[in-house]
Structures are given as structure tokens and as C-alpha cells.
Amino acid sequence: xxxxxxxxxxxxxxxxxxxxxxxxxxxxxxxxxxRYIMNLGGKRMRPLLTLMATYLFxxxxxxxxxxxxxxxxxHNFTLMHDDIMDQAPLRRGQPTVHEKWNNNSAILSGDxxxxxxxxxxLDVETQYLKKVLTRFNRTxxxxxxxxxxxxxxxxxxxxxxxxxxxxxxxxxxxLLGFALEMGxxxxxxxxxxxxxxxxxxxxxxxxxxxxxxxxDVYGDPAKFGKQVGGDIIANKKTFLLIEALQQAQGDLKTExxxxxxxxxxxxxxxxxxVTAIYDQLGIRQLTEARINDYFTRGFxxxxxxxxxxxxxxxxxxxxxxxxxxxx
Amino acid sequence: xxxxxxxxxxxxxxxxxxxxxxxxxxxxxxxxxxRYIMNLGGKRMRPLLTLMATYLFxxxxxxxxxxxxxxxxxHNFTLMHDDIMDQAPLRRGQPTVHEKWNNNSAILSGDxxxxxxxxxxLDVETQYLKKVLTRFNRTxxxxxxxxxxxxxxxxxxxxxxxxxxxxxxxxxxxLLGFALEMGxxxxxxxxxxxxxxxxxxxxxxxxxxxxxxxxDVYGDPAKFGKQVGGDIIANKKTFLLIEALQQAQGDLKTExxxxxxxxxxxxxxxxxxVTAIYDQLGIRQLTEARINDYFTRGFxxxxxxxxxxxxxxxxxxxxxxxxxxxx
Numbered sequence: 001x002x003x004x005x006x007x008x009x010x011x012x013x014x015x016x017x018x019x020x021x022x023x024x025x026x027x028x029x030x031x032x033x034x035r036y037i038m039n040l041g042g043k044r045m046r047p048l049l050t051l052m053a054t055y056l057f058x059x060x061x062x063x064x065x066x067x068x069x070x071x072x073x074x075h076n077f078t079l080m081h082d083d084i085m086d087q088a089p090l091r092r093g094q095p096t097v098h099e100k101w102n103n104n105s106a107i108l109s110g111d112x113x114x115x116x117x118x119x120x121x122l123d124v125e126t127q128y129l130k131k132v133l134t135r136f137n138r139t140x141x142x143x144x145x146x147x148x149x150x151x152x153x154x155x156x157x158x159x160x161x162x163x164x165x166x167x168x169x170x171x172x173x174x175l176l177g178f179a180l181e182m183g184x185x186x187x188x189x190x191x192x193x194x195x196x197x198x199x200x201x202x203x204x205x206x207x208x209x210x211x212x213x214x215x216d217v218y219g220d221p222a223k224f225g226k227q228v229g230g231d232i233i234a235n236k237k238t239f240l241l242i243e244a245l246q247q248a249q250g251d252l253k254t255e256x257x258x259x260x261x262x263x264x265x266x267x268x269x270x271x272x273x274v275t276a277i278y279d280q281l282g283i284r285q286l287t288e289a290r291i292n293d294y295f296t297r298g299f300x301x302x303x304x305x306x307x308x309x310x311x312x313x314x315x316x317x318x319x320x321x322x323x324x325x326x327x
Numbered sequence: 328x329x330x331x332x333x334x335x336x337x338x339x340x341x342x343x344x345x346x347x348x349x350x351x352x353x354x355x356x357x358x359x360x361x362r363y364i365m366n367l368g369g370k371r372m373r374p375l376l377t378l379m380a381t382y383l384f385x386x387x388x389x390x391x392x393x394x395x396x397x398x399x400x401x402h403n404f405t406l407m408h409d410d411i412m413d414q415a416p417l418r419r420g421q422p423t424v425h426e427k428w429n430n431n432s433a434i435l436s437g438d439x440x441x442x443x444x445x446x447x448x449l450d451v452e453t454q455y456l457k458k459v460l461t462r463f464n465r466t467x468x469x470x471x472x473x474x475x476x477x478x479x480x481x482x483x484x485x486x487x488x489x490x491x492x493x494x495x496x497x498x499x500x501x502l503l504g505f506a507l508e509m510g511x512x513x514x515x516x517x518x519x520x521x522x523x524x525x526x527x528x529x530x531x532x533x534x535x536x537x538x539x540x541x542x543d544v545y546g547d548p549a550k551f552g553k554q555v556g557g558d559i560i561a562n563k564k565t566f567l568l569i570e571a572l573q574q575a576q577g578d579l580k581t582e583x584x585x586x587x588x589x590x591x592x593x594x595x596x597x598x599x600x601v602t603a604i605y606d607q608l609g610i611r612q613l614t615e616a617r618i619n620d621y622f623t624r625g626f627x628x629x630x631x632x633x634x635x636x637x638x639x640x641x642x643x644x645x646x647x648x649x650x651x652x653x654x
Binding site for chain 1: 431435472
């Protein structure tokens with residue numbers, strides 16, 4: 001095997017490819033929101049995973065560039081539509097598409113983004129196309145199922161841990177799994193290895209999402225980027241809240257219910273009080289243990305992939321960054 | 328060639344296939360609106376065209392069933408999202424999805440319908456898959472472009488005839504063209520014949536949409552199904568109104584502008600008055616001539632397709648029904 005590539009080479013190639021991607025020209029009202037959301041930035045985590053997976057089995061990782069961008073376009077399509085449904089005003093610190101334009105623009109530009117994602121996937125070699133599209137279709141439907149479950153949970157107070165994990169598996173994790181699996185398929189990996197990549201990606205994704213929930217409460221305000229405690233203020237059903245609801249008894253239960261049903265409250269006080277309840281219940285330690293558990297499982301899958309260890313190290317080092325992240 | 332099949336056999340097979348199509352199970356909130364809109368009925372014109380096109384070149388028209396349903400699912404996805412954008416309360420006389428459920432349901436169920444359409448297209452034989460998906464992707468983007476133009480036109484009073492024709496070409500006609508083209512490709516037709524089918528479908532589609540505009544004003548109330556004059560009441564920019572705006576001079580122009588800017592009016596009186604203006608300008612005859620022109624061009628394309636005349640007759644007879652329709 002040749003010397004391993006620096007991950008920055010992947011990122012640089014992705015940035016260049018995103019700049020060169022044509023979504024369409026006329027009417028401008030349809031295509032401008034796509035260029036806007038694609039240029040808001042982000043970690044480009046999913047397409048990076050695809051390139052790293054292709055590189056595990058092939059020097060020619062560049063042939064995965066367009067399909068990798070397809071995953072990023074699909075991800076941003078889900079953000080555009082989710083932001084309408086969640087009435088979110090901001091995305092990466094900038095106005096969301098439906099705020100900057102309007103709901104109709106965000107619906108229709110999102111639709112054509114999904115079409116664009118399929119268009120980029122057509123760059124996959126003919127021999128792998130049907131497999132990639134079949135797996136992508138299943139994944140895309142699952143992401144929609146996850147978003148539907150997330151909306152269903154908003155009006156329910158009896159969501160179990162198992163239901164929550166299933167929701168984030170669908171809404172977030174399967175796309176990370178697909179990004180890796182597709183990278184393998186494109187490089188000619190066999191079913192066993194591409195399934196291991198997918199499985200690893202799903203577990204890393206689960207850990208990643210729980211870390212998201214954790215940072216919202218226990219993140220360093222100087223590093224987190226968003227308001228710490230935002231989920232607590234909004235009564236968002238995170239892993240932490242679901243665990244607390246299941247474990248709290250007696251006075252603690254009464255206090256937690258009180259904060260959840262309060263319509264007028266001091267935000268700082270609510271965040272401090274609910275965090276104190278989490279502390280008493282050991283929710284932080286529980287969540288950290290689950291995160292480590294998912295990451296360990298993910299690494300175990302990656303460990304079994306039959307590929308050059310130096311190239312696998314690129315992938316595991318990247319996954320470790322995702323664990324260690326503080327924002 | 329074997330004896331030609333009765334078109335009712337195609338329709339029966341389509342109905343059966345639609346009943347058997349699985350869109351997904353859980354969560355039910357996501358998949359129920361899909362079953363609802365797919366069961367509202369409709370002419371099933373697009374999938375019928377696909378089957379007829381396949382039958383032009385192959386006895387095995389049943390291999391086009393799933394791809395034909397893909398076109399119908401895609402069409403109904405556009406209806407579901409367009410109805411949100413247009414705030415339409417009714418579709419085929421029943422509550423629209425966003426009325427029966429809510430906007431978020433209609434957005435998300437629509438998204439997964441688009442994914443489902445691609446899933447059904449994956450039934451196309453591997454040798455034709457990339458070509459079909461490439462053509463479908465271009466068509467799907469064009470349908471979105473047409474919807475965006477239609478929305479743009481709502482706030483403009485200077486829409487030209489050429490702009491209007493381009494809008495309906497994108498919003499309506501290219502999908503009819505694709506339905507036929509795909510039917511040809513699946514049956515192994517060469518590029519020339521599948522392009523003729525597409526071209527013919529686009530022209531029939533343009534005539535079909537102008538007929539829609541015409542029937543809204545001049546349809547027989549006993550047969551039309553919808554309220555005659557609905558477009559006039561809503562100031563909808565149809566072919567008839569755009570022609571009238573361009574041709575009216577002097578008093579007629581003043582009168583037409585008056586009705587268009589009126590905020591309070593008797594609906595029956597407005598319909599009667601604007602229809603009288605159209606009558607004076609000869610808009611009905613002009614529109615009928617354009618419809619005939621498009622249909623003639625469409626039939627000319629079909630005439631050049633190298634296929635069994637008896638089988639072509641099925642297609643042209645069906646197209647003639649579309650011309651003669653009164654609802």
C-alpha cells in the first residue's frame with residue numbers, strides 16, 4: 001500500500017467539489033436557497049466518512065467525491081425541511097431558508113435538492129449503482145421515519161429509552177452508516193466489510209447524538225457555540241431528560257415535573273435546577289457510559305474491517321475527534 | 328405481432344399494482360397520507376402512457392408496471408407539496424393532506440413519497456437503469472422549476488404567452504413526455520423512437536393543459552366536476568387570461584383591469600363579465616386552435632414512431648380521449 005493520505009487532503013477536495021457542484025440555474029428563486037444552505041458550512045462529516053471508507057480499499061478515493069457530496073446534499077435537504085417543521089429561526093448561526101425566503105421556497109428548493117442528491121449518486125460506477133441506490137433509498141426513508149418519530153415524541157411524556165434510541169438511530173445514525181457503507185461499496189469492498197462499516201457508522205452515530213444531548217447541558221459555554229441549557233429551556237426530550245423522567249422518584253420527581261410544566265420561569269434558574277436534578281440522579285455519568293459503549297462497539301466493527309491498518313487509523317482517529325468534540 | 332391488448336387490461340393491471348404497492352409501515356403517521364392520496368383516484372394517465380409505450384415495442388408490458396407506478400407516485404408527491412404551497416383545501420373533491428393532517432405531515436410524507444418513487448424505478452432492468460434515472464432526474468427538476476415559475480407568476484401581470492407555455496411545459500408536460508419515453512426505453516426502443524415518444528408526450532401535455540384552462544371557462548357545468556369560472560374568480564393566470572391581457576385595448580382593457588383589481592364582487596357576475604370579454608376577443612377560438620396545434624404536433628411525432636400501427640392506434644385513441652374530454 002502507498003503512504004496514507006492526510007485527512008486534510010480529503011477535506012480540501014470536498015470543499016473544492018462542493019464549490020464546483022451545479023444545482024441548476026433557472027429560476028434563481030429555486031436554486032439560490034440550495035447554494036445558500038450548502039455554503040453555511042458544517043463539519044462535512046458524512047462525505048469525509050465516505051472518502052475515508054473508499055480509501056480503505058482503493059487509492060482512487062476521488063471516484064467517491066460526487067457520491068460523497070450526494071450524502072451532504074441529502075443531509076442539507078433534511079435540514080432545510082426539518083427547520084420548517086421545527087420552525088427553527090437559525091441554522092449554524094444564520095437565518096434558516098424558510099426565514100430568509102419563505103416556507104414555500106424551503107419546501108420546493110428542498111425537493112429539488114433531494115433530486116440533486118440522486119443525480120450526484122448516478123456518478124457511481126454502473127456495476128455498483130443499483131446496490132448503492134437500494135441502500136440509499138432504504139436509508140433516506142429511515143431518516144424520514146426518524147423525523148416523524150421525533151415529531152410524535154413532542155406530545156408524549158412516556159417515551160422510553162429504547163424508543164428514543166430507535167428514533168436517533170433512524171434520524172441521525174443510519175446516514176452515517178450509509179456514508180461509510182457506500183464508500184466501501186464504491187471501492188469494491190465485499191458485503192461483509194461494507195456491512196461492518198455500516199454497523200460501525202451507526203454506533204458512532206448513536207454515540208455522536210448522545211454527545212450532542214450531553215454537551216447541551218454539560219458543555220463548556222466558552223467552547224459550545226450554542227446556548228448551554230437550550231434543550232432544558234425548551235423541554236426537549238433528550239436522552240438525559242428521558243432517563244431523568246424514568247429514574248426520578250418522590251420529591252425529585254415532583255420538582256422535575258414542576259419545571260417541565262412551568263409556563264413562566266427564569267431561564268437561568270430552570271437550567272440550574274434541572275441540571276442539579278440530573279446531577280443527583282447521576283445522569284451525566286450514565287450518559288457518558290452509554291456514549292463510550294456505542295463508540296466502543298463502533299471501533300470494534302471498524303477493527304474487524306479487512307483493510308490496511310494505517311488507513312483504518314485515519315478513520316478511527318477521525319471518530320475519536322467526534323468523541324472528544326466540545327462543540 | 329400478437330393481437331392488441333384492450334386498454335382496460337392496462338388500467339386493471341395498474342389498479343391492482345397500486346393496491347399492492349407497499350410504501351412503508353411505521354410510523355403510521357408518515358405512511359398513511361401516502362395511501363390516502365394514492366387512493367383518491369385520478370385518471371392514471373401517466374402510468375397508462377408508460378404501459379402503452381412499452382407495448383409499442385414489446386409484448387411484455389408488465390415489466391413496466393412498477394416504473395409506471397413510480398411516475399404516478401411522483402406525480403402525487405408533487406400534488407401533495409403543491410397543495411401546501413397553494414393552500415388548496417380540496418383535491419379530487421376530498422380534503423388535501425395538509426388539511427386532513429397538517430403541513431408538517433404533508434411535507435414529510437411527500438418527501439418519503441419521492442424516495443418511494445425512486446425505489447419503484449429501481450425495478451427497471453440494470454441495462455436501462457442509468458438512462459431512465461438520468462432522464463427522470465432531469466424531468467423531476469424541471470417539474471420543480473415549473474412550480475417555482477407558476478408561483479413567481481402569481482405576483483406578475485406582464486407574463487407573456489411564451490413564458491406561460493414554458494411554465495406549463497415544465498410543470499405538466501415533461502412528465503407526460505417522460506412517462507412515454509421511459510415506456511419506450513424499458514421495451515428496448517432506440518434513442519430516436521424514445522425521443523419521438525417524449526416529444527409527442529410533451530405536445531399532448533401542452534394541449535392537455537390548455538384544454539384544462541379552456542374547460543374552466545367554457546366547460547359544461549353538468550360535466551366539468553369543478554365550479555366553472557373558478558380560475559376567473561381567483562384571477563388565475565391561465566392561457567386565456569394572458570391572451571386577453573395582451574389583446575384587450577381601450578374600454579375592454581379598462582373593464583378587464585377593473586374586474587382583476589376588484590376586491591369585492593359578485594362571483595357569478597365576474598365570471599359572466601370576464602367570459603364576455605374573452606368572447607369579444609375571440610379567446611376561445613384562439614385557445615382551441617392552439618390546442619389542436621399541439622395535439623397535431625403530438626400525433627405527428629407518434630406517427631413517426633417505428634412500431635406496429637395497431638398498437639400505435641391504442642396510444643393515439645387514448646390521446647384523442649384526452650382532447651375530447653369534458654372534465
